[in-house]
Amino acid sequence: MSFTFTRRVLRGALALAVTVATTVLGGTVAHAAVPRLALTALSFEHTTVDVTEQYAANKLTWTVTNTDPDAQSIHGTVTMRMRSTVTGALVGHDWIAHYRFQETCCGDAAYEAGTPQESTYSYHLPVRRYSDATTATWEVTKITIVAGDITKNVSGTQLASFGHSFTAQTLIDASGPTVDHIGLHPSRRPYLYVADNPATVHYDFTVQDHQSGFWKGTIRLAGPAGQSVTTPFTWERDQYSTGFRCGRVSSGERDGTYMACSIGVTLPSGAAPGNWRLAKLVLRNNAGGTTTYTNPTAPSITATSNSAVQASGFLITPNPVDNWRGTVMAELTMSVTGAVKGLSAVHVDFDGSCQQWGVPTAKADGRIAVPVMVPQQTENCEVSGIAVVDGAGNLALYGDTYGAPDPALVITRVPSTEPPVATGATLDPPSMTVSEVNDRSVKLTVQADVKVAPIDGLGVSVYAADGSVVYQSFGGISQAVDGTVTTWLYLGWQNLGPGTYQVGFRLTDAARKSSSWNMPDRADSQTLPGGPLVLTLTAD
Structure with missing residues (x-):
């Protein structure tokens, strides 16, 4: 677009005057x-x-x-x-x-x-x-x-x-710029969902021109039915820094002697489904020298509007999962229609630590099943992308990864609503002489219910007869299959005298819920079944 202005040179100075x-x-x-x-x-x-x-x-x-x-x-x-x-x-x-x-x-x-x-x-x-x-x-x-x-x-x-x-x-400068490896950004499956809205794919490459430097270029993608898209690009100065940007990449040397680029190419809504290849890359340097790459080695893109093959009835079982104590397996199932020559692949991506774990199989009812690994204590995983490819290369896409319809699948963890519950506790030994305190530790074993979330923390306080705390410790712990948790009290450096000492403790589980037992300095403390837990120290 161009604009025409009326200009006047007045005494070597340029002035703009407005009279209102x-x-x-x-x-x-x-x-x-x-x-x-x-x-x-x-x-x-x-x-x-x-x-x-x-x-x-x-x-x-x-x-x-x-x-x-x-x-x-x-x-x-x-x-x-x-x-x-x-x-x-x-x-x-x-x-x-x-x-x-x-x-x-x-x-x-x-x-x-x-x-x-x-x-x-x-x-x-x-x-x-x-x-x-x-x-x-x-x-x-x-x-x-x-x-x-x-x-x-x-x-x-x-x-x-x-x-x-x-x-x-x-x-x-009698030559043009050169380009190295051309890839997709970010590293991704070469699939693009194009239906009612346009969709963009980014190509990564580095342009070099060690004489006049890179200036600008064009990328042309060619698709089915003679369709094509041509996108011009150049580099610009970053708005908020002294760096330089070529597409989505901020890097390179000013004047383009070495410039990393990530260029978005947008397919319009309704673009023909099928294979879209990089048909031409034209690069021009600051002296006007031009290099044209025809059909360069680069990933092709498969576009789809989910018109040929479709998936529906997405379901994850079990869901929620009980992965509090270990990694578990779940199964994502779906119905697939319109497939030609069967299915060649199903790819599932997650936001979170869940992973597709193996190849899809067909169940007796015809539904397709994909195994999913859910790591221990993962709170939730959202399915971000599903790609279904049939034997003829037709493609159906779902999820934010592809800008496609949302399958609305989230794997959640079984909720834990109850805090830990102690049913008893023992000390071994329950008594010793003052001199023995320096030579041995006291084993504390807490019996607790096996709840949904395992106990993973144990804090211990030892109280003198006047209620003062003479010993404290806290650390991570593992709950055994029978519900018990065990720790050792090292009291030698406390310089304790003869007397009776009450032992209280606080249990914390993996759901960040906790409970206190026999701790007189805590208002939320509960009474341990069986009464106070007492350590007796006698004179030598």
């Missing part, structure tokens, strides 16, 4: 003119730069003005391009420098001097060493000036009265 008038009751009331923004100076330091021996930069200096006496700041961009002396056309990626009043450290351009009403900036333009001839022309193609909500664009013939260009002596 309003008619009131037959009379005219004049309002204050809108502040004017202007470019008043622009020049390169050198009219000719030779980069045939080494890299060089040419300093650009410019001055902008604002007639608003109350303005506090001003900013904008300067866009520079190379022009071919062979074709006369602008060629190569643009070079954009951002400038801002009083910004000297972190922007592209440097603030030199001045006020928001008149300020000067500079930028050292790196000059490319390669073009399509021994000379090329560099020029400023556009300047934006922004103050508040007012923007001034200076371009085209408006720049003619300024020193907006220079000539570069260059080396000749």
Whole structure:
């Protein structure tokens, strides 16, 4: 799209003036003119730069003005391009420098001097060493000036009265860019669901051009019935960093000598189902050199609208699963219709740690069954994708992975609603002399019910006769098949004297539920069946 502006060069300066008038009751009331923004100076330091021996930069200096006496700041961009002396056309990626009043450290351009009403900036333009001839022309193609909500664009013939260009002596780049391995991003099955909405697939590759650098390109996918999609692409500067982005990838070197790209190609809604291949990849460098890859080695995409083969009646059994104490197996079943030459594959993907565990089989009732492994204590797994492929290559897709209809399948864990329950506890030994405390530990065994969630934590407190805590410990624990949990109390370093000591404990299970027993310092403590658990220490 192009726009045509009426431009006027006035005394070497460019100014935009707006006069506003309003008619009131037959009379005219004049309002204050809108502040004017202007470019008043622009020049390169050198009219000719030779980069045939080494890299060089040419300093650009410019001055902008604002007639608003109350303005506090001003900013904008300067866009520079190379022009071919062979074709006369602008060629190569643009070079954009951002400038801002009083910004000297972190922007592209440097603030030199001045006020928001008149300020000067500079930028050292790196000059490319390669073009399509021994000379090329560099020029400023556009300047934006922004103050508040007012923007001034200076371009085209408006720049003619300024020193907006220079000539570069260059080396000749007679070749085009090259590309390495082409893959899908992210690494995925090459399936795409296209029905009422468009769908996008991303191709990953790296472009190299160690002379003039990569500029732009196109990707063409060819599908059934003569359909095709062509997508142009280039690299751009990241909006919030100094990096550079080609598609979805932020990497590479400025000017495209080495640029990683991840380019999205969108198939329109209603695209023909079947195989879509990468038919052509065209790459162009900053000197205009072009490389065309026809039918490059790259993954093809199978598109579907689920019109040929369909799956329905999705079901997971058992669900919920009891995987509190170990990994368990479940089964995803479905009915498949429209398949030609049977089924060649069924692929199931999950959000979570569940996995398809084996190949699908046909059950007696004709339903297709896919084994699923549910790891121990996994709380839930959502089915994110199902791909059903028949023997003729027809495809049906379901789930967010493919942007396809949701099968609405979530594997959940059997809920645990009760906290641990202790039914008794013993100490071994229940008594010892004070001197023995330093030489042996006391074994604590707690008998507990086997609930849905296993006990996996045990905290112990030992209380003196006055209720003070003389010993505490907490750690992970395993509950035995018979429900018991066991730990050892090491009391030697406590310097305990003769007397009786009550032992209390807190049980925690894998569902993060807990219960306290015989702990007088906790309001939620319960009385252990069989009464207090007491350790007796006697004098030697």
